[in-house]
Amino acid sequence: MRSSRARALEATINRLLAGGPKFFVKDHRAVSASGDPLRYPARTQRLDYEAEVAVVIGKGGRDIKSDDFTSHVWGYTLFNDWSVRDNVSFGPDFAYSKNFDTSATIGPWIVVNEGIDPQDIPIECRVNGELRQSGNTHSMVHSFAALGEHLSRDTTLWPGDLIASGTPKGTAVDSSRQETDGSFPDTLFVKPGDVVEVSSTLIGTIRNEVVKPTG
Template sequence: MKVAVFGPARRVGVVHEDSVVDINGAYAKFLAETSHAVRPLAEAAAAVPAQLNAFIEEGARALDCARAALEYLVDEAQDARGVTGEQLSFALDEVRLHAPIEGQSRVLCALANFADHMRSAAENSHGEDTEATINRLVSGGPKFFVKDHRAVSASGDPLRYPARTQRLDYEAEVAVVIGKGGRDIKSDDFAAHVWGYTLFNDWSVRDNVSFGPDFAYSKNFDTSATIGPWIVVNEGIDPQDIPIECRVNGELRQSGNTSSMIHSFPALGRHLSRDTTLWPGDLIASGTPKGTAVDSSRQEADGSFPDALFLKPGDVVEVSSALIGTIRNEVVKPTD
């Protein structure tokens, strides 16, 4: 099931073929037309909430009811109008899909989690401390940083080129969405806390990056966390076997798989939940494989990097996975 957030009211929808269905309204219709429900709208609000985090928290009941409602609407219902006559099904090309994250949910990002990415970055650099820095990042337990949830963008949104950089980069990633909250989660138990999977582009400023206290500054700016286009739920996906690609203006730049993560999603979940509760709706991003502009550009003798592979206004970046979908953004000037 592909669960999306759509429209002006940011309602939960289920993607079916080339449409998105208002699943709360569809379930109310299902109850009104197939049962003796006295208050179908109220019952639907409880069982299949219209807002994402409430829908996630409702767990298996919401998903089961959503599936029943979708099957009824597609196969049996006489029309696609809700209990009050409202439209329930919308063409994907006629409706806005928002990033599938809500409110205060956190975007927790693995750092230095693909060996090929880090190795390539080290091989293309010749700073005296590069090797030591790479070894420090890769060794030991997981490393992570946080993206500001207010910096989130959706597929189709323009990516505002930060005025402070001349080296804007892309990072194709997969993210797990937490469905069941918990603290001090064991690796073996983490799968029970995962609700679904989505795509993530960790847009990054590469000028004078420091891996010290101000590292997050290179990772956070308006629109710098593209998430979507939806969350894939209950599709039997192996979290450690998800292909991921990135194309810039149609050119394949990254092609990797979560099987190459240094620290698996269960290991990340265990690390991030130590003494800290993970809440339904939180995202944990995988880190990125080889092929970013920074790990593919050979440092010059004077310490500079050629800018050919770094992004420029007008570039179109697509992050995709055959198991999830595609997110697509055009880079625009900071003044646009």
């Protein structure tokens, strides 16, 4: 008999597959770089990391076909999709949980003209040196090409736009076991003082310390 966790995971995957790619938009004002302090939001007790790879658009376009998408890609970079996990669903508040100052860490640079297969990029995440995530873009639910085709329908993608991969298993939220009362412990979620590193052997490493804001 399969566990409830396995059934929940299968239901999540089926929901993500149904009806094409699901996405949200990160505010460009939320961007931070490797080495920048990550501002711990006052509204959360459960701040999570998400190690991702992002393609950087080099040639703009609209209604791009998936088999032509790579010609629009300039390069590849790393992306930490910091997320607030307190009482969040896939409803109207989802984008709110993804956007706050410093919540989109990218870098450490953009890798171009290296013959990289976008669907074979390894990615890892460490918290205080402990390996939390280890994956590869070949496991994406929807490929970068499929995402590019979907996102460019009736909407122009511009040079400098980023499309992120989504994250492998190992985030704090999917690694936390639900308590009998329905709550989730906050043990694995990051706190001020923690150092989070997202890395790929093909791209590099981004590193940020979580800090409590002073104002």
